[in-house]
Amino acid sequence: MNILITGTTSGIGLKLAQDYLSAGHTVHCCGRNKPILQDLVTSFGERAKPISFDVQxxxxxLAFLNALPELDLVILNAGICEYIDASNFDAASFERVIRINLIGLANCLEALIPKLTAGSSLSLMGSSSSYLPLPRAExxxxxxxxxxxxxxxLAITLGKEGIHVSYIxxxxVETPLTDLNDFPMPxxxxxxxxxxxxxxGLEQRQSEIHFPKLFTGLMKTLSLLPFGWQRFLLTKVLMP
Ligand SMILES: NC(=O)c1ccc[n+]([C@@H]2O[C@H](COP(=O)([O-])OP(=O)(O)OC[C@H]3O[C@@H](n4cnc5c(N)ncnc54)[C@H](OP(=O)(O)O)[C@@H]3O)[C@@H](O)[C@H]2O)c1
Known part of the structure; x- marks a missing residue:
């Protein structure tokens, strides 16, 4: 397969790139950290194709991604995490997170959707935090x-064209992103x-890939409760 993954210089994206390269696929590896992208080329040869740019x-x-050939699989994974102190709301922090995680992803989509054809896959990296309102994750x-x-x-609109879209x-997950967290991570x-x-999940064409199931299953179950119940329970458990 001809694959593109953003955020392959660290954590989940790096491991995905290494695993797809080990399996013999071609991977367009994206991130800002050029030495790590170069390490992938050194380890896996020319099937690792480094592209260094800031998604913001x-x-x-557009300049880097428009030049690519058609792709079988795109995983838009690049992202950051910053926590908010609601009493001292920092709009600059809010803007950084939205600009990289959301607007950066949209920038990639503009260039990459035209590279996808019937039978190909697009996967967007979210988080189980989207299921529940978690304090500090505003x-x-x-x-x-x-x-x-x-x-x-997009699963509905691009799905009509035969492009499979999934949400992760x-x-x-143990990565440099969560190594910074100062709270228990069950x-x-x-x-x-x-x-x-x-x-x-991608091989089985799942629409939503969530894991570990025990944890995400609990989050999803709580998300079915009326918001008043969610607020009561989350306040009790997370802000005792
Ligand atoms: N770890 C978890 O527990 C967890 C849980 C749920 C969801 N996620 C999501 O999974 C994704 C990867 O997280 P991770 O834990 O693997 O984090 P990580 O180890 O910090 O990796 C983040 C990746 O995103 C890239 N990136 C960040 N800002 C960028 C920018 N402006 N332009 C281009 N690339 C940028 C980084 O590359 P450069 O610095 O080289 O640019 C790096 O390769 C994120 O979207 C995160 O929200 C993580």
Whole structure:
């Protein structure tokens, strides 16, 4: 397959790129960290195709990605996390998260949707935080809730053209992003587990790839409750 993944210089995206390259696929590997992209070329040869750009820069996204051939699979994974202190709401932090996670993803979509044809796949990296309103995740969760909506809408519109669109919603995964967290992270899985589940889900053409199931199943079940109940329970558990 001819694959493109954003955010392949670290964490989940790096592991996905390594696993797809090990399986013999061609992977267009994106990120800003050029030495790590070069390491992928050194390890896997010319099937690793490095593309270095900042997803926030629409002109660069279009310039680098328009030049690519047709793609079988696109995984838009690049993202950051910053937490909000609601009493001292920092709009600059909110803007950074939305610009990278959501607008950056849209910049990539503009260039990459034309590269997808019937039978190909597009997958958007969200988070299980999109299922519930989690304290301090006001910016991160808002960006991921928007991505969930976007993925599900594109699944309908692009689905009519035979393009399969999926939404990925991991729980906690051990990466440099979560290494910064200062709170308990129940059922945190490693990147090997995350990559395996994502690749399996994509192979099976699942519409929503969420894991670990015990954790995300609980989040999804709570999300079915009326909001008043969610607010009561989440306040009790997360803000005792
Ligand atoms: N880890 C978790 O528990 C978890 C859970 C749910 C969802 N997720 C999502 O999974 C994705 C990957 O997270 P991770 O945990 O693997 O984080 P990570 O290790 O910090 O990796 C983030 C990746 O995104 C890239 N990136 C960030 N800002 C960018 C920008 N402006 N332009 C281009 N690339 C950019 C980084 O590359 P450069 O720095 O080289 O640009 C890096 O490769 C994120 O969307 C995250 O929200 C993670």
């Amino acid at each position: 820069n629409r002109a660069d996204c 910016a991160y969760g808002a960006s991921k809730a928007a991505i969930e909506y976007l993925a599900k809408t 919603a991991p729980g906690f 059922m945190r899985v490693d990147v090997e587990f995350a990559s395996r589940r994502i690749r399996q």
